[in-house]
Amino acid sequence: MRKHILIVLGLIVLVAVGIFAWLSWPDKARLDVQEVTGQRPNITAPRSQIIPTVKVADAIGWPAGAKPTPAAGLKVERFADNLDHPRWMYRLPNGDILVAETNSPPRGRSFVDRVMRYLMGRAGAGVPSANRITLLRDENGDGRVDFRSEFMTGLNSPFGMTLFDGHLYIANTDALVRVPYEEGATKITAAPEVVVKLPGGENHWARNVIPAEDGRTLYVSVGSASNIAEKGLDLERRRAVILQVWPKEKTSRIYAAGLRNANGMAINPQSNQLWTVVNERDMLGSEIVPDYLTAVELGDHFGWPWYYWGGYPDKRVEPGNPQLQQYSKRPDYALGPHVAALGLTFAGDVKLGQRFNYGAFIGEHGSWNRVPPSGYKVVFVPFTDKGWPVPGSKPVDVLTGFLDADGKAMGRPVGVIGDRTGAMLVADDVGNVIWRVTPADAPAAR
Template sequence: MRKHILIILAIVVLVAGGVLWWVLQPEPAQLSLSAVEGDRPTISAPREQTIPTVKVADAIGWKNGATPVAAAGLKVAAFATGLDHPRWLYRLPNGDVLVAETNSPPRATKGVADVVMGYLMNKGGAGVASPNRITLLRDTNGDGVAETRTVLISGLNSPTGMALLDGQLYIADTDALVRVPFTPGQTKITAKPEKVIPLVGGGNHWARTLLAGPDGLLYVGVGSSSNIADNGLDAEKYRANILQVDPKAKNFRVFGARLRNPQGMAFEPKSGALWVAVNERDMLGSDIVPDYITRVGLGDNFGWPWYYWGGYPDARVKPENPALQEYSKRPDYAMGPHVAALGLTFAADAKLGSKFANGAFVGEHGSWNRVPVSGYKVAFVPFGATGFPVKGSKPVDVLTGFLNAKGEAQGRPVGVITDQAGALLVADDVGNTIWRVSAK
């Protein structure tokens, strides 16, 4: 009898183990990455995941002189090395470059989702403490390398966006927009930051991006605290939005709404319209939902969390919101599923040849919820004379090689800007380097 019981128990364990193995298998992509890119991406049926597909490249850094690989006709070299988790860049009028050395603030671990997120951050190279500072880089002799490096201001709270306006340097901390008096040429700020408006912190999507407009107003990108309002809409108040801030009155309004995680923002040079790079939702399969770049106007609503890509319903979100469906704006251009599109800048003053003369550069930090992985590169979206992406076009690789032959992450690109000479600067928060891409 005891022998029979042991045999039955062994069978149960094997069956349970087999079921668990099957449940934990990643859900691989069924479409090519290209099929889910461009102005008319394929939006396939959702494949909802109770246990998420997890695939993130192990972060190892750059070894033995390795560098990213630039597109044909371009070359890449280090502008600055030895930084501490550099994520965002800003160019001052005198050519100095500011870099936000920053990371997520400490997170509370309240459940399985928080444990999984902590694991992903550590594996992907984002588990380091935030340096909480902005460093100034100066190329004194114009050779494409920053010879001067100084800590401009420290003691911040997970800062990301930076903007100079009317003699003030505005900084987007994770929980507040602050400002300090500043004149280009300074290498040190000792003034205590003044709070302009509070921002809601906590949860996921901690980075707050910032853009100064020609109208004297500021635009702040504030991501959601969760994937699909998992903790209720009260936890998402003033989040998943682009806020328009009047810095003189110290107040704000929602400019563009229901964007899950709006990050890089820039004004398109021909039309003057505001564009943004957005991270879409997870756990609907490896093929959707595509991250995107899109034009945003006052009052635009993109549907999160109830809808994606202009009206596709997310059945996981309760209660439903059918009245919003017809008003959910369709994004303009898909960068591909789960690529983590973060950085965005236009080629207005870039000098990288005719192929990269009119369009947007996008820093793709890289996926965690797709098999095979996507992103981990800088891409270029060609624009036409109307101020929109060329119809039928696909993103063009500008800087690759962040993944080595083993699929390990030597680096991960984030913020992108152009420098005073027209080269492209790329913040690499895993490689702790600012890369400079220029014409050969």
């Protein structure tokens, strides 16, 4: 009899949980995205979800003749197309552009892996990784690529790229590697040399690399293996961090931690300081947690997985870490919830006129789990001439129109850099295009 009673009670609990989950799904935003941006975002109470909100913008590509919408006073044209999931770019000293055509390594076979593979496929991220770096060259200076070559192949989900001390460094998902480089080269066949191994994997797989301010070391970003360490903290060793790497010695250390998924990194030319954009956690509702832009110093810890936005506890994480709360650093600038901030470059590298003299350009790949969707655009965060975000400012739209009237994704912006003229290049991994943004009154490129 007692056994039957326990079974009935268990079924009642399961039904109650199911009803609660059904009633609370999908979670719909109650605040406008702008209210969760800037230096003082509205951090509301969490609405924990059993079933995550899923609002995927189905990827359809660009209809013939269509393109994104630039801000007033700017214009946009195609720089290159017919690419294979272009995610990241790097400008070589002679003006050539390297583009990483890349994607996640193959996912596992668990139920969650299969669900994520399905969702990412709808969002345009389900294609196999080309594992290729392509060189793009505008030979006649008209702002359009007229020469391209297969620069490197056989890589493993490559993302970040940088030149340093006569070598080209590539951040594969599982290792920072390098090859000798000679200016003007259009193809590299040398076998990559491993500098440091990195924890690889399909979740938050993209690794970035840039030279540090000291001229001797490199910064390498490594995302978490999970949302909030639900797979165990052992799996998160040397993850959710920015590493500092000594290339000659092939050694590294953790420079900053608690960064769930830092992708874009750049040195602010005004302050010669490292800044990054970070994707924050999911399943606390459509209002939080905001992705962010922040300066990073040695020893910083931004709280993940235990805390967010400078000390708000995430009570889902066990075991807790109460000692960390007072040391959890608050980010400098919120970009809005679930916008998927990936690309980052500063004014100076990009020159779009006086309105954009000081500040950061950010590629927001767009949400898959917010109602209504957020991101899907390139924004500008204005800075003062002292090198910090303007007090009270909000992100300024620079390039929009990536979603059509039905909410389907014609494109999704990722990396943003400047070309040799100061025009902004935007990698669009759904449209398979690189867009070129210039002032509307700019003379034709030459």
